[in-house]
Amino acid sequence: MxxxxxxxxxxxxxxxxxxxxxxxxxxxxxxxxxxxxxxxxxxxxxxxxxxxxxxxxxxxxxxxFVPAAVGLIDEGAALSAYGIGLVIATVVSTVLTLVVTAVVFRWALARFVAEDGV
Structure with a gap:
């Protein structure tokens, strides 16, 4: 180990x-x-x-995650200045990732299930 x-x-x-x-x-x-x-x-x-x-x-x-949370607390000034932008960017990128993942999964499922004939 x-x-x-x-x-x-x-x-x-x-x-x-x-x-x-x-x-x-x-x-x-x-x-x-x-x-x-x-x-x-x-x-x-x-x-x-x-x-x-x-x-x-x-x-x-x-x-x-504890050090990251402590680091966020240390950056209060930056969070107050750019917090809204960070939240919006995080939400948009998360939703975009979920959508792209779902589309790719559906495509792969349709392609590989059709090839297997199941």
């Missing part, structure tokens, strides 16, 4: 280092995720340990 946690942290750190060194437009965490996927493709024996750690982390996901 410690090895899997170490692997996650190393990939995160490597992604941040690559981001800062190269100035890529991708966030360091995304680069780290790509590195992790590449590592798992090359070393499949890491998957069970990483699956256990990922399950534990997602079971305690609510704890991960």
């Amino acid at each position: 410690l090895r899997a946690i170490f692997l996650l942290l190393v990939c995160q750190l490597a992604g941040e280092a690559i981001h800062r060194a190269t100035g890529l437009a991708l966030p360091g965490s995304v680069i780290g995720m790509v590195l992790l996927v590449c590592w798992l493709a090359l070393v499949p024996r890491e998957r069970p340990g990483l699956a256990a750690v990922a399950g534990w982390l997602t079971a305690h996901l609510s704890v991960m």
